[in-house]
Amino acid sequence: MELELDNDQHLFWETSRKFIESSCPLATVRQLYDDPDGFDRGWWRQVAELGWTSMLVPEEHGGGTVSGNGLLDLVLVAEEMGRWVSPGPFLPTNVVAATVARSGSAEQKKDLLGAVVAGELTAAWCFDEPGTRWGPAGVGLTARGDGGDFVLAGIKSPVEAAAQADRLLVTARTGEGLGQFLVPADAPGVRVTPLRSLDFCRRFATVSFEDVRVPESAVVGAPGGAAGDVEIQIQLAAALQCAETVGAVDRVFEFTTQYAFDRFSFGRPLASYQALKHRFADMKTWLEACHATATSAARGVQEGADDAGDLASVAKSYVGERSVDIIQDCVQMHGGIGVTWEHDIHLYLRRATVNRETYGTPADHRERLASLLGM
Amino acid sequence: MAQDTTAPEDLDSFRLRARTWLADNLPRIAQGTAAMDLQESQQADPTRARELQRKLFDGGFAGICYPKEYGGQGLPREHQRAFNEESAPYEMPLVFNIPTLSILAPTILDFGTEEQKKRHLPAILRGEELWVQFLSEPTGGSDLAGVLTRATRDGDVWVLNGSKIWSSGAFRSDYALCLARTDWEAPKHRGLTMFIVKIHQPGIEIQQIMMVNGMREFCQEFFTDVHLPAENVLGAVNDGWTVASRLLYHEREAVGGGSQYVSGMSVGARSGPMRDLADLAIAKGRAGDARVRQLVGEAHANDAVQRQLIERIGASIRLGVLPPPAGAIPRLYGGMNSVRRSSIGLDIAGADAVAWADDDSPEEGIGTFFVMRQGSCLGGGSTEMARNIISERVLGMPREYAADRDKPFDQVQRNRMPSR
Ligand SMILES: Cc1cc2nc3c(=O)[nH]c(=O)nc-3n(C[C@H](O)[C@H](O)[C@H](O)COP(=O)(O)OP(=O)(O)OC[C@H]3O[C@@H](n4cnc5c(N)ncnc54)[C@H](O)[C@@H]3O)c2cc1C
């Protein structure tokens, strides 16, 4: 998180924080484990009222920011969501809304944005495909022009919150390059198969497109010209997800440090053993580094900086790997209690692990960095 | 103190002025010369670096963050950073950065008398004085307050006896800050005094020590009845630990890469060697290998995060979000990153890093860097000490047990002689 917030941002952050703490504590998250959707629609409308779905949507469509920098406002929420392992299709809905706001037709904006802002509609971004390399080059789902229509064929997986979504943004390969299509989740030929997930309340699905016919009005932007949008989606996903992960790690480190002061062994607190103190020092260093790089990524993406793609992948690769290392070390610091179902730490480890592997693994983003370095 | 009432020059206009001046006045680095090579040649012979520093001074670009009354420019850190970015393609007097400009001169700024500051700071900025740290001793560097080198008062002078070791660059330097024991009956932290020592004078013998990378940076000094004028005490007599603590703070900033007093790229900023890894992979035809690509990407990310971390910790300390000892965080990161980088380099170069032809110098550098790599976890205080500082003074965990606490120093147990 930014070290200095203006008054409005501070208020927004405080409100969001208090709301999550009271409306969705970890006990509630645990109850969502058996819930097929993993979140409550009524709760989602409430968070939408707080502005969690409006920051990347322009004012004329009912959106609006706190500071004038929507992404920097939104990462404040993401970080709090991480601290409480919150439910909800936060990342995909915001990423899709941002894309439609940027490149969608007037009709698409009208259809989607107001309802997203109100929390009445959620969206999924269908990008990853099974068995291919992550990234634009791995998009194999085809969109074939047919009369005035397009016919989509292929499989996307894993897709976050697809089974809960009303609209799907599908990245496809057209004759001319990447294209994106806004598809109603109940369009004929769309088959959504829910997956089991490591996370307590985050849901994924496999979505297959069996010759799904959509009109030309479903195209977001130009039919073969989605590469720029996809790049921004990748950056936004990285910035939002890194902020969330950092919030989770920050919270785990906080209660683990406290535990080290409270737990005694051989008549001394764990915090008095140098072998453990040194591990805490390493963890503190990595944690600060995670904060630093997540913030830099959010700033770079917000500003549309020349090196925004680089900053996003630096953060995504670093945070992805370090986050789970830190949390696993914190499990170790807890001893036996750390590997129990009752203890909360595994809720965080699950979330961080899911985040590490989705929207590009650390290895994927390192390869991307090598490309950006001209390799 | 003279109060400067004019607002600092606007950053953009400063940057442009620096760009023009650099192009007109400083030599460009020859194609293919790494900052590291430049540094090494300046370390062996600083004559040219002294001339370059003088040029910076005459051009009004020396000591950008130093107060004007001591020959600096009195500008904020953003200006130094902009200057560093602009100066990247030019030959800069890098040998002045650590420890002279970033550690010792700031300590003099903090504790020096007006006379000491007027005498040394402008001279440093003019390139006339290179400084070195006389801290570590053969009996122990981490336990800095345990020094045995003694200074005894004799009328108008102090008489120095003992030995210092691991002093980087003593042979080419002009002055040192030297920590010595002045009271043996006080507990160890309370019997120390920091001295300004002119290096080339009777009673000081310097021996160079070869390091594993073949360089002769390290030195050991032997002091025999060296006479120090009483006005060479920095800070107060028997309060040397206060001065040393501040020096170590500046040192952690410098070694971690966060010092505002560093002038010119290359130290802390690692874009040079990073580029080398990508270029090496391309030159070796390994750019298409996913594993190699990931290693280069990782090294790049680690370096980028290091710069971001330095910024964040610096801002956190300025804003009071973290206490000043948090400067140990970038120092620890820097050590660990350097270790990781050296392993990555070795992995990319493979066998070429251990057996190379004469005209393949980058590979030689990678192997040698690997063999020398722990130096980055020792110099400037070890990473273990950084961990102690972070856990104890940032996280507030209990202090390590010290067997010599509150004991008169002359009763403290010392090293056992190694038995052979
Ligand atoms: C899978 C599993 C199976 C088990 N099966 C059994 C069983 O069958 N029977 C049984 O009796 N127990 C069993 N245990 C318990 C196990 O022996 C303890 O979890 C273990 O001894 C650690 O003790 P603790 O959990 O109380 O952690 P703590 O002792 O509280 O330690 C917490 C952390 O502090 C570290 N630590 C503690 N003291 C020091 C020190 N002096 N120096 C450095 N680090 C220190 C620990 O290594 C640990 O990382 C099992 C545990 C697990 C995870």
Ligand SMILES: Cc1cc2nc3c(=O)[nH]c(=O)nc-3n(C[C@H](O)[C@H](O)[C@H](O)COP(=O)(O)OP(=O)(O)OC[C@H]3O[C@@H](n4cnc5c(N)ncnc54)[C@H](O)[C@@H]3O)c2cc1C
């Ligand atoms: C490249 C380089 C440049 C240097 N330049 C200078 C210089 O210019 N001037 C100068 O005075 N010195 C210099 N040094 C010396 C440096 O400051 C010391 O090497 C360092 O402080 C460690 O001290 P030592 O070598 O005596 O190791 P020791 O203090 O003997 O330590 C040995 C090992 O034990 C560990 N250790 C010691 N105490 C503890 C503890 N309490 N808890 C946990 N671990 C501990 C250390 O971390 C280290 O790993 C330089 C060193 C290097 C490598």
